[in-house]
Amino acid sequence: MDKTSEIEKTKPIFITTGVHPDLDGLACCVGYSELQQKLGIKTVIGLVGGFDLETKFVLDYFDLALGDFNANPEDFDQVILVDTSEQRSLDERIRLDKVVEIIDHRLLNDSQLFPQAKVQIEALGAAATLIAEKFQQSQKGISQTAVILLQTAIISNTLNFKAHITSQHDRAMFNWLSQYFTLPTDFAWQMFMAKLDFSGSKLTEALEHDFRSGGLGKIGIAQIEMIGGAKLVDERLEEILDKLNQKQKELSLDYIFLSIIELKEGHNILVTSDRLTQNLLENVFKTNFKNNVAILSDLLMRKEIRPLLKATLEGTSWSSRLASK
Secondary structure, three states: OOOOOOOOOOOOOOEEEEOOOOEEEEEHHHHHHHHHHHHOOEEEEEEOOOOOOOHHHHHHHHOOOOOOOEEOOHHHHEEEEEOOHHHOOOOOOOOHEEEEEEHHHHHHOOOHHOOEEEEEEEOOOOOOHHHHHHHHOOOOOOHHHHHHHHHHHHHHOOOOOOOOOHHHHHHHHHHHOOOOOOOOOOOOHHHHHHOOOOOHHHHHHHHHHHHHEEOOOOEEEEEEEEEEEEHHHHHHHHHHHHHHHHHHHOOOOOEEEEEEEEEOEEEEEEOOHHHHHHHEEEEEHHHOEOOOOOOOOOOOHHHHHHHHHHHHHHHOOOHHHHHHO
């Protein structure tokens, strides 16, 4: 879908991503704002929600000071969305008819809800790949800050190029960025290790921060990436289930589960005590739940899991099962 809205160059444009931005969302905001400024378009970044441990690690590691990003979208006539295209992920103050451009990499999206938006959505590992490509095509130059954020976002979203969703486009743009700045050889490992601390309340905070819900069947999925997922589940299963059950009641969700991306073993651990959700996941992934836990032999990101669930829900009479729940 490609709309033909005109971007007003005389007034600043609000650039944002989803609430509780991850590294990809932040990188895209910073990178695309910089590029627009070089093209003569005034922009202001606005973000809602704190950064996760991974993003904080990158900012601290490279001593990147980016500002507060506290702008209010209600003060702007035009909005650009990057690394998001779903209404439910947005700051509720954003009016859909103010969105003039969307750049994202999710095949499941709400692009039809933005009547004025020029839409670019491609199935890639990272939205940062699309921003890097725009810099490459513009020949306007790129700051070291933008290079670092876009590089690390590509590494994060592709799980250091191990995720199935990784494309040659992701690799090509990472290599192009690398000519301007070379990351330490062990940086990916350091970055992934930085987000492995789930001690105390950090586990429930992580489940809350990286939780997404909505869509067909009202599915809620929490996602965490770690090493030692089996040990975490073994030691804190009841705590995880309590948090999921709380979110399910709070949001009136039909399905809910946690997907742990086990970085070392290269598979997913699925956790839920909701029997309807277990039925759905067993049907889609041909796995079996034992004591509310199932293992996927593949390593899948949430953005890959959701389309598979959607396809099954659209083709199966799950509504009758839901009614009997």
